Amino acid sequence: MDQDLRRVIFETFSEVFETMFFTFLEPLEEAPGKEDLGQGRFVEAAISYSGGCNGRFLFYFPWELGKNITVNFLGVDEDGVQEGQVKDTAAETANMAIGGLLGKLDPGGNASLAIPQARVLAEFSPETLLGEPGLCMFSTEFGILWVVGTHA
Amino acid sequence: MAFNILVTDDSETMRAVIKKTVSMSGVPVGEFHEACNGKEALAILAETWIDVILSDINMPEMGGMELLKKVSEDEDLRKIPLIFITTEASDARKEEAKKFGVAGYVKKPFQPETIKAILYEVLEKAYAHRLEDQPGEEDAGESDF
Numbered sequence: 637m638d639q640d641l642r643r644v645i646f647e648t649f650s651e652v653f654e655t656m657f658f659t660f661l662e663p664l665e666e667a668p669g670k671e672d673l674g675q676g677r678f679v680e681a682a683i684s685y686s687g688g689c690n691g692r693f694l695f696y697f698p699w700e701l702g703k704n705i706t707v708n709f710l711g712v713d714e715d716g717v718q719e720g721q722v723k724d725t726a727a728e729t730a731n732m733a734i735g736g737l738l739g740k741l742d743p744g745g746n747a748s749l750a751i752p753q754a755r756v757l758a759e760f761s762p763e764t765l766l767g768e769p770g771l772c773m774f775s776t777e778f779g780i781l782w783v784v785g786t787h788a
Numbered sequence: 789m790a791f792n793i794l795v796t797d798d799s800e801t802m803r804a805v806i807k808k809t810v811s812m813s814g815v816p817v818g819e820f821h822e823a824c825n826g827k828e829a830l831a832i833l834a835e836t837w838i839d840v841i842l843s844d845i846n847m848p849e850m851g852g853m854e855l856l857k858k859v860s861e862d863e864d865l866r867k868i869p870l871i872f873i874t875t876e877a878s879d880a881r882k883e884e885a886k887k888f889g890v891a892g893y894v895k896k897p898f899q900p901e902t903i904k905a906i907l908y909e910v911l912e913k914a915y916a917h918r919l920e921d922q923p924g925e926e927d928a929g930e931s932d933f
Contacts, residue, residue, distance in 0.1 A: 655897035656805075710804055724801040731799075731846065732896045735875020739895075745878025749846050751798065 637770045641741075641787065645772055648736040649783075652729060653776075657705040664773035664780065667766050674698045674779045678760040679722055681730040682753050685738055688746025691787035695730050696762060698779035702726055705778075719756060727754040741787065789918045790818035791839040791911065796829040796855065797873070798847040806842055806873060806903070813904035815911065826850030830858055838868055840891075840911065845874040845881065853884060860888045869910045873898065 646663050653659045667673075677699040684692040697705075699722075706717050706725040730752040738747055762782050765771055774781040793810060795803045807820050821836060823829035827850040829843065841859070845852035852872055859865045869891035874881075877895040885893060891914070892906040911918075 652897045655899065706801070710801055711808065721801055724799050728799045728802050732875050735846070735877075735896065739875075739877050743878055745876070745880030749876065751846065751848050 637772070637785070637787075642772060644740055645737060645783070645785070646774070648740060649733045649774065652732045652736060653705070656729075656732065657708045659701075659705055659708065659776055659778070661774040661776060661781065664775050667773065668780065670763070672780075673762050675761040675763070676759065678702075678757045678762075679726040680755055680757055680760075681723075681726040683727075683730040683734045684750045685734065685747045686750075687748050688742045688744060689738075689788065690747070691734075691785060693730065693734050693783060693785035695726065695733075696757075696760065696765070696782035696784075697726050697729075698781075701776055701778040701781060703778075705729065723754040723756065727752040730754070790816040791915070791918070792818045792821065792837055794821045794823060794829060794832055794836075794838045794841045794843075796823040796826065796841065796843040796847070796852065798824045798844065800824075802844070809900045809903050810842070810907065812900065813907060815904070815907055826852060826855030826858070829855050833859070833865055833868070839915065840907070841868055841870040842873055842907075843870060845872055845876045853881075853888075856885060856888045856890055867914075869914045871906060871910055873903070 650661045653661050679697045679702040681695040702722040703717055706722045707714050709725050735749055738749065765782055765784055768784045770785040772783045795806050797803045803822050811817060821832050823832055825847040843852040843855055856870055859870055871892035871894065872885060872890055873894045873896060875896045882893055891910045894902055894906055
């Protein structure tokens with residue numbers, strides 16, 4: 637993935653996270669050490685698009701990040717957040733982030749977004765993502781957001 | 789006089805956020821109705837008095853653009869203003885929506901002030917007489933349309 641695309645991804649995702657969840661993203665240039673990878677419960681959100689251009693993005697939210705953006709999004713207490721709401725927020729995040737990205741990469745609007753899907757991964761290790769060519773990592777106060785994407 | 793608002797989005801959390809945003813905007817709301825796609829929205833419109841529709845575009849079964857087309861083809865329903873709240877904000881989508889008479893267009897992610905401003909603008913155009921008794925609203929955002 638080239639640097640221009642990475643820059644547009646960062647700008648677009650930051651707009652979504654700051655506007656909707658009051659959460660700031662910081663791009664990570666290098667993978668963290670093994671002890672900082674944040675293995676455990678994650679929410680995975682997947683979205684693809686096709687038409688004028690094609691692509692697929694997978695988002696991996698550590699549970700704490702997923703829960704906290706849901707709290708900020710809905711304005712509810714942390715204890716009142718349900719798993720379905722976290723999944724729904726993750727899917728909507730993927731929708732907004734990639735919808736926004738597509739608006740910049742394909743301003744003519746020939747590509748169509750598919751419906752985003754989300755699921756909970758009970759035991760996931762982001763180590764499996766290291767080495768993926770389309771990997772982007774963003775540091776947040778609730779852990780690292782991992783994104784793997786392809787765009788053509 | 790209050791307005792009945794239909795919120796159409798396949799994301800339950802997004803529907804909740806939109807309802808909360810509208811409730812806090814000061815727009816007098818009678819009842820909120822919710823649909824998770826265009827098909828459900830049409831079923832509600834067939835049975836319920838709705839004053840304004842807030843709809844996503846990218847939804848399963850029937851998307852927002854098809855909903856807008858169906859609404860625009862119906863002699864009674866076409867009077868109901870429809871505002872898109874969507875990630876799909878390309879010029880081509882906006883032009884298509886304009887062709888079928890969309891009343892407003894809000895791009896996600898949105899600031900609450902943007903929804904408030906566009907909702908008031910649309911309601912004032914469609915139902916000026918019903919807003920006469922409401923306190924005046926300052927411009928609080930910009931339409932993306």
